[in-house]
Amino acid sequence: MPSMSDQQQGQDEAGRTPRQAGIAAFVTGLVVTLGFFAFFPGLPHVIDWGAILLSLAVGGIARWACRAWLTKRSADRL
16 A cells, blocks of 8 residues: 555645646746737737747746656755
8 A cells, every 4th residue: 555655756736746736837928928918008909829839938948847846855955
């Protein structure tokens, strides 16, 4: 019978796996960047292909940063 620590090994305090945390970081980066282009004063309020591609890139960077942070944090615990 697996112990409680074995069951929680792949999860953080919120109960998320690193994959779920990465997906959440990607979606957050994507939505924040699209929101910036849509509502920031002084910019044309049009979501074009450049804004979409940049938002995907920012989401990817946010996911990478989240995964790197989680990996470093789990290594520090050992």
